Amino acid sequence: MKKILLSFSITLCLSQQAFAQTAPFIDAAWRSSNLSMRSEEATRCVRMAIIRKLHCRADIRKEYEARGLVPGTEQYIQKNYGGMSIAQINNVIRKINSEYLPKVRNVDSEQAVPGEITRPILEADMGFLEHLINLKGGQPNPFDQFMKGK
Structure with missing residues (x-):
């Protein structure tokens, strides 16, 4: 009985997490x-044939990335946040x-609606x-204040 109750409570928690992420963040x-x-x-x-079409789509995406228009890329971060101080970042x-x-929802780019900011995009942004x-x-090194006395 305890195992059934435990599995039910885990399932309930997971389903609530899934319902909490249903609305896309645009x-x-x-x-x-x-x-x-x-x-x-x-x-x-x-x-175009399927392979050529995939290459074409990748080339277009690279063009947009190079202009800093695609979130989750280094160019986007450099364009939008490059002039900020460390404290502002x-x-x-x-x-x-x-x-x-x-x-945000944790979906890949193929499942995302146009303009949706997803968890992988935000995680990439934070890394950049x-x-x-x-x-x-x-x-700044947090121990610098202690080292000044020596």
Whole structure:
């Protein structure tokens, strides 16, 4: 009986987690870029064999990434956050952790609606933000204040 009750409670918790992530989190700028990218794919990659079509779609995505229009890429982070100080970038990371991560769905890009910010995108953004902090000299050493006395 205990095993049944335990499995039921685990299932209930998991189903609540699944229901909590049903509404997509849409970013207006990414939606515009995403729809533009899909429109370009529809015109440029029409009547191609499947492999050529996949290469065509990848080339278009690379063009948009190079312009910094695709979230979850280093170019996007450099374009939008490159001019910020380390303290400002830390605030962005805190905001992502507290406000955005709880709201986004954990789906891959094929299942996402146009303009949807997903968990993998935010995780990639956070990784590139941390990389940007390192490029700017990194976080100050917390032990420096203790080492000054020696």
